[in-house]
Amino acid sequence: MREREFVRVAGPDAADFVQRMVSNDVEALSAGEACAALLLTAKARVIAPLVVLRRAADDFLLLTEPGLGEVVRVHLARMRLRAECEIEPEEHDSVLVFGGGGGFATDWPGATEALDAGLEPTLSDEELELRRIAAGVPRWEREIDDRILPAEAGLDETHVSFSKGCYPGQEPVARLHFRGHPNRGLRVVELDELPEHDAPLHHDGREVGRVTSAARREDGTVVALAYVRTEVPDDAPLALAARAG
Secondary structure, eight states: OOOOEEEEEESTTHHHHHHHHBSSOGGGOOTTOEEEEEEEOTTOOEEEEEEEEEEETTEEEEEEOTTOHHHHHHHHHHHOTTOOOEEEEEOOOEEEEESSSSOEEOSSTTEEEEESOOOOOOSOHHHHHHHHHHHTOOOBTTTBSTTOOGGGGTHHHHSOOSSSOOOTTHHHHHHHHHHOOOSEEEEEEEESSOOOTTOEEEETTEEEEEEEEEEEOTTSOEEEEEEEETTSOTTOOOEETTEEO
């Protein structure tokens, strides 16, 4: 199972409204298709990561992370103004499907997502977390929070369209993409021990990053996600406290 919260946006103006509010091109979706997207502040800070499922021409279901459903609903309701659409919570069961088997596109490479499919989980929460980290999939309140910009987490490659119309946060996202580069990026690293969340990483005696998630494999090695400064080479040895990573 994948823990989710859901917000429905439906009505005559739903397509135009959702298109103007999120970072990806949802108007290009056909019924039954989905894409990853972001709800951003004007300064491109993440309010909520989303998967937007188009169920009909005027009916969209927004899938977000636990604790963010009401945040998304309230934010969209405040920004609706005269748009003719309903914005309401819904309840569903969501599962990730690996290796085919139907579902719609989601924010996890190599997987799809299905709703109310009645499938029994075949992976434990620990195994799923290990897969997430090894695949470099950022998670809310781990890799994604109000401290990061989308490009730092690689979300500009998966959650953003650079050819669609305007949305909140578009200008700083586009400026960084076309004219600059982030100062840090999300990487998958191997460590000797399980660190605490936000544990600092060092290179050549200088702090160059922080660990956001970590899990231990069956062979005892630790795989982690970490934000590391972009000038640090990918193969550079990193140190966690006094031990080499």
